[in-house]
Amino acid sequence: MKPCDTPANRPDTAPRPSKTTVRSYQVGFGDCFLLSVHYDDNPDIGTRHILIDCGSTAMPKYKPVRSLRDVADNIRSVTGGKLHGVVATHRHKDHIGGFAGAAGDIIMALQPEVVVQPWTEDPTAQVDARAPVPASRKGLHAATLMNMQKVADCALQEVRSRKGAIASGVRDQIEFIGDDNLSNKDAVENLAAMANGNNHYVHYGMTSGLEEVLPGVTIHVLGPPSLEQSDQILSQRSRDADEFWHFQAAAGRSAASQKRLFPKADICSTRQKGRLPIETRWFLPRLDRIRGEQLLQIVRSLDHAMNNTSLILLFEVGRRKFLFAGDAQIENWEYCLKTASDRQSVLRLLEDVDFYKVGHHGSLNATPKTLWNLFRKRNKTDSPERMSTVVSTMGGKHGSDSRGTEVPRRKLTDALKEETDYLTTQTLRGKDAFFHQQEFDAWV
Numbered sequence: 001m002k003p004c005d006t007p008a009n010r011p012d013t014a015p016r017p018s019k020t021t022v023r024s025y026q027v028g029f030g031d032c033f034l035l036s037v038h039y040d041d042n043p044d045i046g047t048r049h050i051l052i053d054c055g056s057t058a059m060p061k062y063k064p065v066r067s068l069r070d071v072a073d074n075i076r077s078v079t080g081g082k083l084h085g086v087v088a089t090h091r092h093k094d095h096i097g098g099f100a101g102a103a104g105d106i107i108m109a110l111q112p113e114v115v116v117q118p119w120t121e122d123p124t125a126q127v128d129a130r131a132p133v134p135a136s137r138k139g140l141h142a143a144t145l146m147n148m149q150k151v152a153d154c155a156l157q158e159v160r161s162r163k164g165a166i167a168s169g170v171r172d173q174i175e176f177i178g179d180d181n182l183s184n185k186d187a188v189e190n191l192a193a194m195a196n197g198n199n200h201y202v203h204y205g206m207t208s209g210l211e212e213v214l215p216g217v218t219i220h221v222l223g224p225p226s227l228e229q230s231d232q233i234l235s236q237r238s239r240d241a242d243e244f245w246h247f248q249a250a251a252g253r254s255a256a257s258q259k260r261l262f263p264k265a266d267i268c269s270t271r272q273k274g275r276l277p278i279e280t281r282w283f284l285p286r287l288d289r290i291r292g293e294q295l296l297q298i299v300r301s302l303d304h305a306m307n308n309t310s311l312i313l314l315f316e317v318g319r320r321k322f323l324f325a326g327d328a329q330i331e332n333w334e335y336c337l338k339t340a341s342d343r344q345s346v347l348r349l350l351e352d353v354d355f356y357k358v359g360h361h362g363s364l365n366a367t368p369k370t371l372w373n374l375f376r377k378r379n380k381t382d383s384p385e386r387m388s389t390v391v392s393t394m395g396g397k398h399g400s401d402s403r404g405t406e407v408p409r410r411k412l413t414d415a416l417k418e419e420t421d422y423l424t425t426q427t428l429r430g431k432d433a434f435f436h437q438q439e440f441d442a443w444v
Contacts, residue, residue, distance in 0.1 A: 015042050015215040017442045020317045022355060022390075023078065025071050025435045026428040029394040030056030030094035032071055033324065033357060034078065037214055037317055048214055050085040051075060052313075052324050052357075054098030054107065055187075058394055062429045068098040072106035074435065083110035084213040088117045088191050089326030090310040093184055099194075100186035108190055114209045115195040118224055120309040122201035123192065204229055204335060205342075208313065216317075220349060223312035223328050225335040232308075232331040232339075308332045314349060318442025321352055325359035329366050337370050350374045354387055354440060358416065361393035362408025362424075378419040388438060389420040 018040040025032040031053040039045040054075075056068060075083070086107070088096050099107060192199060200209030203226040208219040225232070310326035312333070325333075336346050351374050359366030372378075377387035393408045404411075408424070416422040423436055 015039055015045055017214075017216050017317050019442050020315075020320060020322065020440045022322065022438045022440070023435050024357075024390045024392060024423065024425060024438075025074075026060060026066075026425045026433070027054075027056040027068065027071060027098075027392065028060045029058040029361065030097070031089070031326070031357075031361075031392045032056075032068075032098065033390075033392075034075055035315065035322065035324075036078075037217060039216075045215065048084045049079040049082070050087060050210060050214070051083055051107065051112070052087040053089055053095040053326070054103065055093055055095045056097060057094040060394065060426075060429075066434055068101070068103040069106065070434070072098060072103035076106055076110060079110060081110060083107065083112040085114040085116065085210050086112045086191070086194060087210075087311065087313065087324070088115070088121075089324070089328075090118055090306060091121065091184055091188060092306055092327065093187075095326065096184055096187040096191065098187075099190045100184060104187060104190045108194055112194055113198060113213050115191055115199045116209050116311070116313075117191065117199065117201055118309045118311050119201045119203040119226055120224070121188070121191075202311070204340065214315075218316040220314040220316070220346075221311070222314055222336040222346060223325075223332045224309050225332070225340075230335040230339055232334050312336070314353075316349075317440075319444070320354045320440045320442055321349070322355040322357075322440075323350070323353045324357045325366065327360040327366065329360060329363070330368055333368050333371060337368065347374060351376045353377065355438070356387060356389045356420075358389055358391040358408075358412075360407070362391040362412055364405060364409040364412065367412060372415070380419055382421075384444075387420050389416050389422050390436070391416070391422075391424045393424060393426060395426060 016039070017037045019038045021034075021036040021038070023034040023036070025034070032055070033052040035050040035052060036047050037050075038047045054068065054071065059066065059068075086099075088099065090096075098104065198209070198212075200207075202208055202221045204221055204223055206221050208221050210219050211217070306327075308329055308331045310328040310332060311324075312326065312328050313324045315322040315324070336343060340346060350371065353375055354377065356375070375387060377385055379386045391408050391413065395406070395408065413422070413424070425436070428434060428436060
């Protein structure tokens with residue numbers, strides 16, 4: 001983070017952005033943000049539009065029921081048919097699902113000039129299918145993420161084949177989290193092809209690539225760290241490691257093949273309990289419950305690991321700062337907040353954030369207290385400088401109230417409501433209320 005990289009130290013001849021517009025779309029459980037930087041004094045530059053994520057795993061049911069195609073249509077209208085950049089923070093469906101299908105076709109036609117993704121999405125890091133061992137640790141991690149998505153597929157196949165055996169609440173969570181972690185092949189391929197090869201796969205401290213289309217704006221890449229910088233992003237995968245890797249070893253087989261490990265062994269289930277001795281029947285429902293909980297823990301572990309590959313971007317537009325954290329969780333944040341050699345300059349940058357896209361839909365471990373305590377523009381009384389926060393979410397889809405893991409986390413949202421200009425997309429209802437728009441003067 002060199003001092004000469006900041007807007008205040010640029011020569012007067014550099015283009016000056018005049019204001020920034022943030023449009024937060026109502027996509028249910030997902031993220032979709034349009035960041036528009038205006039250059040009122042430079043008509044040749046005009047307005048530059050950056051799309052940050054576009055996806056959902058549960059669209060709102062408010063009438064009229066909307067789709068990601070409706071969102072893409074609106075983006076096309078607002079941008080005048082031209083996107084300048086796309087950011088895909090990580091590969092979860094609720095962040096990139098809209099880059100496939102009809103919505104993806106519309107976004108592709110807007111011809112973005114730059115696509116930014118985390119380093120884990122770099123296709124050169126993928127392992128050749130003929131090679132049994134990756135050539136590098138980077139390739140190993142990328143291959144692991146791909147295999148994890150196959151694990152999610154296996155878990156979904158199993159839970160859907162045993163609907164009567166696994167409790168409905170557990171089954172619903174497995175299906176919701178598991179579906180979010182499935183491979184989004186079409187979206188991934190579209191992102192790779194979108195910018196005619198001008199794809200940037202970045203980690204902490206790198207140049208984002210968006211500088212090419214946002215003159216006079218500084219973008220700081222605060223996460224994820226590379227494995228060489230920190231292996232903390234691997235830590236979530238270590239939970240229940242024996243069973244996790246047991247499933248991963250089997251993930252390469254097609255889930256559709258449904259091959260059994262011991263094909264001649266008898267199968268017992270609660271549906272066959274009438275054939276068993278009466279003194280053993282009480283135990284089968286317990287086994288089914290344990291199995292359901294095991295599958296839920298597995299898909300949760302996959303979910304956490306993928307979240308820790310998420311981009312964290314801080315945009316400096318004039319005197320304003322906009323923080324987009326994707327789904328980054330504590331292991332991702334740890335590096336820039338506590339470990340990086342230049343962390344003191346990063347901490348100073350984060351003190352004056354004006355707009356914060358709350359991490360991971362408001363979960364309990366995506367807005368570290370260290371980060372929260374840095375924000376100097378938090379204020380319990382309304383003021384022009386009070387920071388704005390947005391949570392894009394849908395309650396009741398993730399986590400548990402009884403365990404204090406509900407998303408959004410009530411304790412966090414209470415603090416956001418009390419000390420910031422807070423918005424949750426859950427309040428956006430009605431025919432014309434499927435986005436919220438905020439404007440920020442660049443130099444006030």
